[in-house]
Amino acid sequence: MIFAYSLAMGLLVMSIGSVVWNSITQDVRALGGLWAKRPISGISFLVGAAGVIGLPPFGCFWALSELAGGLWNTHPSLLGILLFVNGVTAFGLVRVFGLVFGGKPKQMTERSPEVSWPFILPMTVLMGFTLHVPHLLAAWQLLPLATLNYTAAGLLVLSSAIGIGAGAFIYLNEKWEKPVRIGSQAVQDFFAxxxxxxxxYRVTVVFAVGLISQIISWIDRNIVDGFVNLIGLATVFGGQSLKYNVNGQTQFYALTILFGVALLGLLVSWPLLARLSLIVGG
Structure with a gap:
């Protein structure tokens, strides 16, 4: 599945990329009529589109049919979702083809020649690989001919045909008004x-990531930096305080050492003194 899908999707990206390369706009509503001007890009797009959906004998058909056959026996509801997604994908690809390559040339596509050979050569080579995916799968003994569920495969082909037919009827039909109006503005905006x-995505993932980033930033700025600044301030304060003890008098140094030793001895012997006071008090 990954092998067949990646080749076909790569071909789709390359064909649309060749259109974007020398077009003034990337708005598909401003494009159109490129089939006569960009035939190699148009054929590459069609081959890539056929290789992505469940359309025999292209590569993804065999992978999707095997998946559909497994879902037919285990999860029929998921099979319905697979058929719906496949049909919508086919419809969307035909829509893009109709808006970009179909119809009459518009102002943005009056001058849009085919790209040069550094684009055409890898695109045609990849198109050849995409067309030969079934042969490669057969050579590797990966075609599920023995285990093919013909009912599930037929439904898969039917969903592809419905999506292609509906997309072609709407977006390759000059009499159908563009952009397509569904009726309800809410439904129109939902698809638009x-x-x-x-x-x-903005109110879930982006909001969660932003909130966590702000919390981490606050902790880093107020707790981590605050603790480090406290250590630094204590070090500076200690150094500034000790510098007044340096007066060059030996007697003062000896008194400081004795005071420190006495304080250390008091701290070490404090548990013993506390126990002794309890014994004397008892």
Whole structure:
């Protein structure tokens, strides 16, 4: 699955990247009519799109059909989700193809020639690898022909066909008004803002990371730095206090040493003195 998907998705990224490279805008609504001007990029996009969804005989079909067959016997509800995601993916890819390569050229695509050979060569090589994924899987004995669930595979192909057909009917149809109006503004905004994924990410992950960062910053600034500054201040204060004891008189140094020894002896013998006081008091 990873092998087939990565090749097809890489081809999709390269084909769209070639369009972005010499286009003034990346807004798909301002593009269109590039099929006649960019045929190699358009064919590469179609091959990559076919390799990503469950469309035979391309690579991801075999991986998705094996997954669908396993879910058919264990988790039928998850199979429904797989079919829905596959259909929506097919619909979305056809939508992008229709907006970028279909229709008539617009102001931004009047002058948009095919990219030079440093782009075309790796893109066509990758397209060849994507087309040969089924042959590679067969050579490696990874095609699930013996265990293929034909019912689940048929449903997978049906979902791909529905997604492709719906996308082509809407976005390759010049009579259909663009941008597409769903009806309700709330539903329109829900799809226009990508299911509010960015807003949801901002109020969950970004908020949590920002809050944790602020807490760590406060601890570092007030507790860690405060403790280090306290040690430094105590060191400076001790040094400033001890410098007044340096007066060059031997008698004062001897008195300081005796006082320190007496204080140390008192601290060491304090438990013994406390026990002795208890014995005498008893």
């Amino acid at each position: 803002y990508d299911f509010y994924t960015a807003q949801l």
